[in-house]
Amino acid sequence: MFSAKIVTRASVAGGIAAAALLLLAGPASAHVGVQPVGEAAKGGYATINFKVPNERDDASTVKVEVNFPTDHPLASVMAEPIAGWKIDIAKSKLSKPLELHGSTITEAVSKVTWTAAGGKIGPGQFQQFPLSVGQLPEDADQLVFKALQTYDDKEVVRWIEEPKEGAAEPESPAPVLKLSAATEDEHGAAATETTATSDDAKHDAAKTTTASADSSDTTARVLGIAGIVVGIGGVAFGVLAGRRRTA
Template identity: 30%
Template sequence: MSRPNPSRALRRLGIVTAAAAVAVVLSAAPAAAHVEVAADTPRALAENVTLSFLAQSESSSAGITELRVVLPEGLGPEHVVYESGPEGWEFAPTEDGYTVAGPAVPAGEDAEYAVVVHQLPDAEELAFKTLQTYEDGRIDRWIELAEADGGGHGSAAPVLALEPAAPGAEPVDATEEASPSPEPEPETEPEASAPADDAEETAAEDEDDGGFPAAAWIAVVALVLALAAAGGHLARRRAKA
């Protein structure tokens, strides 16, 4: 009967112990951090869509202070409006996207914010490359379109999958402004028509008098009165003579 080899048993015990230790470490290790994006209407050509972003923290000693986003093709800074974010954070457009930044969130906490997009492009998916900056100067670069390799800080950009556009949906120009309504034309002043009204009234009066102007009638009456007065004066002088 052979005796067990002590050295072989020790080697087996060491292998089992190491494997157990690796399993414990792997089970305790946190999942790789990343940036997530979601939409309330994840459909191509959808309008007034709210995009919600979650930037997970990878630092237990420094808080996130800025998120810089490079917009995908078909979206420009003029298409995006800031909706909400960490207290004190502000939105600023850039040449190829935008930044949301402000006071550092508490160390170890994630940063969440939301924007409203005028209209999503006609695409199957949209990638929002993101640079995540911490208060100690560290930058996580979530810019790769391939999957993260699972080591280090990771690098996959947040991607939003879109459903096909709704029937009849068409691209809308975000910069198109509504045409101003024509200003109403000023009303005609009553005084402007007064001379014409007076002329019409005068013509009507002339027609009532048989076509003989009223001024002529006045002149005739005055002449008759003058002749009558002259005749009376002459008659009185002859009576005295």
Template identity: 30%
Template sequence: MRNRFRMTTIGVLAGLGVLVAAGPAAAHVEVSADKNRAGATDVTLTFHGEAENPSGIKSERVVLPEGIAPADVTLVKAPSGWTFQATADGFTVGGKALASGKDAEWKVKVAKLPDGETRLSFKTLETYADGEVSRWIEVQEEGKDEPDNPAPLIKLKPGPSTAPATASAAPSAAPSASAPAAPAASAAPTVTATILAEPVSDEGSSLWWLWVLIAVVLGGAALATVLIRRRSAPPAN
């Protein structure tokens, strides 16, 4: 009985060993950055592609995440004999197939990482000499289990944001720009009020009676002169 149980246990373990050996290798393509902050400049990314197929890795095609342009990426290092070529959505490094079981490692420099992004996924297609393609293109979502074919991922710290400084600069600039205009805007009502508040001078209107008096006096004097002359004149013969 004991021997039968032992043989059964050995058979189960052997069967599990065969299943594990027959399953796919847990190969990945991974990426790391020498600067782990969003918005960083002149960042070197190091990619490491694990060899899964014995025929040898022939090329690696990387799709860049949004916010990084192919023109902003340059090659730093690649396996001997491999070349770098920019594509419409990323770049490809490749050449002569590497030796069987040899991992691929390459480095590129990115001019600037996107601002405000803390998780950057680099979908990668790994091609082997026999034509097999391993597609590491599934985006790893935060808080969820790693997918079967995860895309290389780097996690960044938030970069310094300039938005608050820009937003606060506008209100502080507004008063200085409008301050001189404020007195000008209120000047017209002030001047108008001052003009309306001043009493109108009646000097001109108070002098008219004097001119009338002078005219009456002169007219009376002229009339008296005429009468006196008539009275003193000798009668006509």
């Protein structure tokens, strides 16, 4: 009897502890994050999604601000339209101009803001905010974006703490975009090789077509001449046959 009571109490205590852990872990895991759609390779361009969950039971998210890194500025940022949201892309002057595709870039995107214009992120919901960005840096393994999430009750949650390698996740971590190693395709080498191969193939095909056409033309001429010779022979044979009958 005594042993059974102890087991029952231990089970209840364990269940309460597990439930408490789940309650505590829930809000901590539901933070603003960023993920690439496909792959975000160094030196290339990528489409990324900022995922914004609503952590409140009695308020809705009506504004999201994402600040771009200044140590690795991005010159090209395009936002996908989202129904019910107004998008504002702010730029700032660069202390050191960038060279991009043969052009000198003197300013880069510093912040993108989505403001509710009929839309919202209600309790128990999340929203994804897509961006096309580039050119991604070649000398970094990740990009850190600091974000601010505003609710309709005026509360502002600041997702600005940069995660440290080997340390526990901060309470309000900033979204981090991991960059993958660049491939030949990202720098155009493989594409150039493919184009060259394609051009060679086209050239060879053109040669084959020309040779085939020349061969066909030669054959046609031979057959034509042979036909003429046969025709002349037939006419001569007819004339001779007629003379023999007359004689």
